[in-house]
Amino acid sequence: MPTLTTGSSTRRVGWSKDDLxxxxxxxxxxIDRRIFWDQEIYQLELERIFARCWxxxxxxxQIPNPDDFITTYMGEDPVIVxxxxxxxxxxxxxxxxxxxxxxxxxxxGTRRRFNCNYHGWSFAADGSLVGLPAEELYEQTxxxxxxxxxxxxxxxxxxxxxxxxxxxDEEAPPLEEYLGDFRWYLDVLLDNDEGGTxxxxxxxxxxMNCNWKLPAENFVGDSYHAAWTxxxxxxxxxxQPVGKINQDRSFAVSVNGHGWQFGLDMIGNAMTLGEQEIxxxxxxxxxxxAERLGKIRSRMVGSVSSANMFPHFAFLPGHSxxxxxxxxxxxxxxxxxxxxxxxxxPEHIKELYRKGVMRTFSPTGVFEMDDGENWEHxxxxxxxxxxxxxxxxxxLGMNSQIEHDELKGEVHLRKYNDANQRAxxxxxxxxxxxxx
Amino acid sequence: MPVFxxxxxxxxxxxxxxxxxxxxxxxxxxxxxxxxxxxxxxLDEERYEEWLGLLTEDIHYWMPLVxxxxxxxxxxxxxxxxxxxxxDDLFTLRRRITRALHPTAWAEDPPTRTVHHVxxxxxxxxxxxxxxxxxxxxxCCRGRNEVEESVLHGRRVDLLRETPNGLRxxxxxxxxxxxxxxxxxxxxxx
Numbered sequence: 001m002p003t004l005t006t007g008s009s010t011r012r013v014g015w016s017k018d019d020l021x022x023x024x025x026x027x028x029x030x031i032d033r034r035i036f037w038d039q040e041i042y043q044l045e046l047e048r049i050f051a052r053c054w055x056x057x058x059x060x061x062q063i064p065n066p067d068d069f070i071t072t073y074m075g076e077d078p079v080i081v082x083x084x085x086x087x088x089x090x091x092x093x094x095x096x097x098x099x100x101x102x103x104x105x106x107x108x109g110t111r112r113r114f115n116c117n118y119h120g121w122s123f124a125a126d127g128s129l130v131g132l133p134a135e136e137l138y139e140q141t142x143x144x145x146x147x148x149x150x151x152x153x154x155x156x157x158x159x160x161x162x163x164x165x166x167x168x169d170e171e172a173p174p175l176e177e178y179l180g181d182f183r184w185y186l187d188v189l190l191d192n193d194e195g196g197t198x199x200x201x202x203x204x205x206x207x208m209n210c211n212w213k214l215p216a217e218n219f220v221g222d223s224y225h226a227a228w229t230x231x232x233x234x235x236x237x238x239x240q241p242v243g244k245i246n247q248d249r250s251f252a253v254s255v256n257g258h259g260w261q262f263g264l265d266m267i268g269n270a271m272t273l274g275e276q277e278i279x280x281x282x283x284x285x286x287x288x289x290a291e292r293l294g295k296i297r298s299r300m301v302g303s304v305s306s307a308n309m310f311p312h313f314a315f316l317p318g319h320s321x322x323x324x325x326x327x328x329x330x331x332x333x334x335x336x337x338x339x340x341x342x343x344x345x346p347e348h349i350k351e352l353y354r355k356g357v358m359r360t361f362s363p364t365g366v367f368e369m370d371d372g373e374n375w376e377h378x379x380x381x382x383x384x385x386x387x388x389x390x391x392x393x394x395x396l397g398m399n400s401q402i403e404h405d406e407l408k409g410e411v412h413l414r415k416y417n418d419a420n421q422r423a424x425x426x427x428x429x430x431x432x433x434x435x436x
Numbered sequence: 437m438p439v440f441x442x443x444x445x446x447x448x449x450x451x452x453x454x455x456x457x458x459x460x461x462x463x464x465x466x467x468x469x470x471x472x473x474x475x476x477x478x479l480d481e482e483r484y485e486e487w488l489g490l491l492t493e494d495i496h497y498w499m500p501l502v503x504x505x506x507x508x509x510x511x512x513x514x515x516x517x518x519x520x521x522x523x524d525d526l527f528t529l530r531r532r533i534t535r536a537l538h539p540t541a542w543a544e545d546p547p548t549r550t551v552h553h554v555x556x557x558x559x560x561x562x563x564x565x566x567x568x569x570x571x572x573x574x575x576c577c578r579g580r581n582e583v584e585e586s587v588l589h590g591r592r593v594d595l596l597r598e599t600p601n602g603l604r605x606x607x608x609x610x611x612x613x614x615x616x617x618x619x620x621x622x623x624x625x626x
Contacts, residue, residue, distance in 0.1 A: 107504045107615075109511075202501050202518030206617035229542065236535030274531065334616060339519065355523050359532065363622040364499075364521050366535040372620030373543035 014040060017433045024429045026422050029395025036211040037382035041432075042330035049311050049431050050075025052169040054178045056313035056324055057081050057091055059338070060162050061198035062108065067125065070108045072336070073326045074166060079155065080104050080114065081164060084125035091166035092127040093153035103152070107203070114152075127152035161190035162197050171436075181408040182255040182309065188300045189317055192289045195344035199322070200354050204337045206363045210375035211382075212312055212327040213428070215335070218371065219306045219314035220259035221252050221420025224396065226304070229374060233366035237274040237359070245304060247414040252397070255409035257427025259420030262305030262317070269318025270302030272367070273356030281349050296406050305415075310427050315340070320353055321361040331379045337362065394418040394425070460559045460568070468559050468570055468596060471603045476552035479625055484533040487625070488526070492597055492606040497524040499610035499626065514611070521622055522610070529625075536623070543623065549579040550624055566598040567606065576626055578619075586619040588612050590626060 023032035035041055055074045058081045062070050069082040071094060078094035080103070096103050096116040103116050103123065113130065114123045122131040128151045132138065138145045155166035158175030160183060165175055172178065179186070190197055208215075218225065227242040234242045250263040266286065267279050282302050290298035302318035312325040323337040339357045341350045361368045381387045397417030404411045412419035471490070478487040491497075499522040500514045516523075524532070535541055556573040571593055578586045595607035610626050 105504065106506045106509070109506050109509045111506075200519060201515065202503065202520070204501060204519050204521070204617075205615065206619065206621070208620040210620075232535045232538035232541035235538050235540070236531045274528075337519075351517075354517075354519060355528070358520055358523060359528055362519070362521065363617050363619070364532070366532060369621040369623050370541070370543045376620055 015044060017435065020429060020432050024425050026426055029393060029398065029418060029422060030391040031394050031425060032391050033382045033388045036213065036379050037330055037388065039330055044432055046075045046327065048434055050327065052167065052172060052431065053311055054158065054165040054167045054172060054175050056163060056309065057166045058164045059199040060159060060164060063089070067110045067112050069104065069111060071104050071106065074155065074168065075327060078102060082125040089157050089159065089164055090126050091155040091157050096121055097150045097152065123152050127154045161186065163190065178256065180255045182258040184408045185253065185260050187293060188297045189340065192293060192301055193342040193344050195342060197340050198343050200339040200341060200350060204362045206335050208333050208335060208372050208376055209331055210333060210379040211331055212325045212333045214375040214378050215325045215333065216308045216312050216314065217421045217424055220308035220424045221261045221417065223261045223415040229370050230367050233360065233370065234272060236366045237272045243268070245415065247416055250415040251407060252412040252415050252417045252420045253407055253409045254420045254423035257310030257424050259423055260305065260307035261415040261420055262300050263303045263415065264296065264299035265303045266299045267302045267318065268304030269316055272360060273319065275352045275356050277349060278352050278356065294406065310424065316361065319357055319361055321357050394421050457560050459561060465559050467603060468568060469557055471596065472554045472557065472572060476554055479552055480550050482547065484537060488530060488533065490605055491526060492604045493526055495526050495605060496607045497522050497529060498608065502615050504615055548623055551577045568596045570594040570596050574626060576624055578624060588626065
């Protein structure tokens with residue numbers, strides 16, 4: 001099989017390590033706005049973050065059987081996620097090595113072979129080139145031509161409790177190490193039931209004119225915006241504003257740039273889906289979940305909370321929306337979202353989740369609508385040179401780190417706290433300064 | 437020899453077009469048309485509570501996602517059990533409108549400006565003499581803040597019902613052309 005990459009795509013750019021370090025002041029909590037606007041920084045992000053990190057590419061339930069596939073992106077690279085006849089999951093660059101044409105255009109389906117529309121080169125689910133028209137001429141007239149050298153570029157693939165991740169970096173640490181202790185938190189949603197999880201069919205896709213880091217930092221730890229930004233949504237769904245949060249019973253935790261901010265209220269996020277039966281379902285399971293995961297994690301299942309896994313995979317416990325902020329230039333993203341449910345969840349409850357998430361966190365959702373407006377204009381104002389000279393403040397919750405008997409990773413008290421955002425940018429800076 | 441393909445079974449032939457329903461009167465057509473125009477104006481003037489008044493108690497308001505799937509794929513491109521933009525009843529539409537009209541709906545203040553156009557209206561009878569199936573197409577242009585503009589094109593299939601208060605909308609299916617919504621949100625009814 002072909003190696004992961006056959007050449008360096010790294011250009012020399014004007015940003016030295018020292019330049020990059022000057023953008024992020026973690027001690028005082030200030031961020032330079034050029035990271036939301038600069039084209040060269042964005043190109044570096046594609047090379048040093050998106051072509052190196054383990055990126056979420058799908059849920060195993062989206063491709064349950066051999067020959068099933070979905071298409072998605074890793075950074076701006078289109079990829080195919082395909083299950084082969086040996087039941088292995090393959091992540092393949094969706095571009096023909098012959099003339100570069102895109103190969104698969106459907107977003108999901110079932111196919112034994114992926115045929116390029118241009119000249120008919122045909123690839124198997126493991127990426128190998130299995131046929132091409134006039135193959136004998138290639139053999140006769142191209143010295144050394146070997147089909148084995150012309151498979152689709154393959155990414156490394158790893159799974160964790162149903163989630164599929166991939167990386168194009170041969171030197172990346174194993175997925176287990178990349179996730180680290182964040183797995184302990186992920187299990188709150190991925191392993192609270194013995195039957196495991198699945199995505200409800202259908203991915204909602206939309207575009208926003210914002211830098212990808214703004215939604216990522218929002219989900220990684222911006223509890224602070226919720227009561228103000230989303231007041232109108234809460235009134236629509238609950239008939240009243242967002243409730244007061246007991247800050248001293250809430251936390252911001254981070255591991256390797258992944259972050260989760262949460263209270264221990266168990267159902268606060270879920271309440272805003274506006275369906276009593278969902279709350280009854282969650283409450284009916286509290287004891288089972290506590291026995292499985294311990295009391296503290298059982299209180300996180302649907303609590304007022306949000307999370308982002310570095311770099312761009314985010315979710316909301318309770319709402320059960322899972323989403324990726326695909327970068328599309330320094331000031332554009334394509335947002336893909338799904339709804340995660342327990343496989344064993346009763347069908348009519350799954351249906352309530354489907355509709356509840358649609359009404360809250362989708363383009364028509366009463367919460368998401370106000371988020372997009374904020375992120376777009378946080379980005380757009382960075383067009384101004386004077387605006388870009390002003391660094392932005394990320395200093396809330398300095399010195400809030402605590403030791404906790406149960407919670408893993410870096411734990412900060414109080415979710416009105418920029419600690420997870422600082423941890424996100426610490427990871428960002430570390431990867432951006434890796435010049436290999 | 438001239439190339440002649442007329443008898444080749446591969447080449448497609450004309451088929452009889454579907455009949456136009458002759459029993460739908462001009463008056464009915466006119467009332468349906470006026471109903472749809474009024475609805476557009478109420479939406480464009482943000483008269484959402486009056487718009488709700490045009491809906492029946494059992495309204496089903498559905499705007500599915502389209503999934504790009506190959507023609508041979510047995511799974512449909514639209515599916516009622518998939519995620520959707522709208523899959524609403526009257527109560528959930530009331531919730532959305534409660535948010536839209538709330539003074540803290542920041543993304544609606546200043547208000548979004550919209551123009552709905554409706555065209556290609558066809559009216560058919562159904563098995564129920566009080567209900568019509570109505571096909572139409574629309575464009576919806578939104579202007580927001582300074583230079584933001586977003587245009588959506590779509591097709592609709594409606595069920596309109598005769599009631600003592602006049603025509604009311606009992607069901608709507610909305611199919612847009614975009615598979616990735618090229619906007620940050622969908623803050624309009626279509």
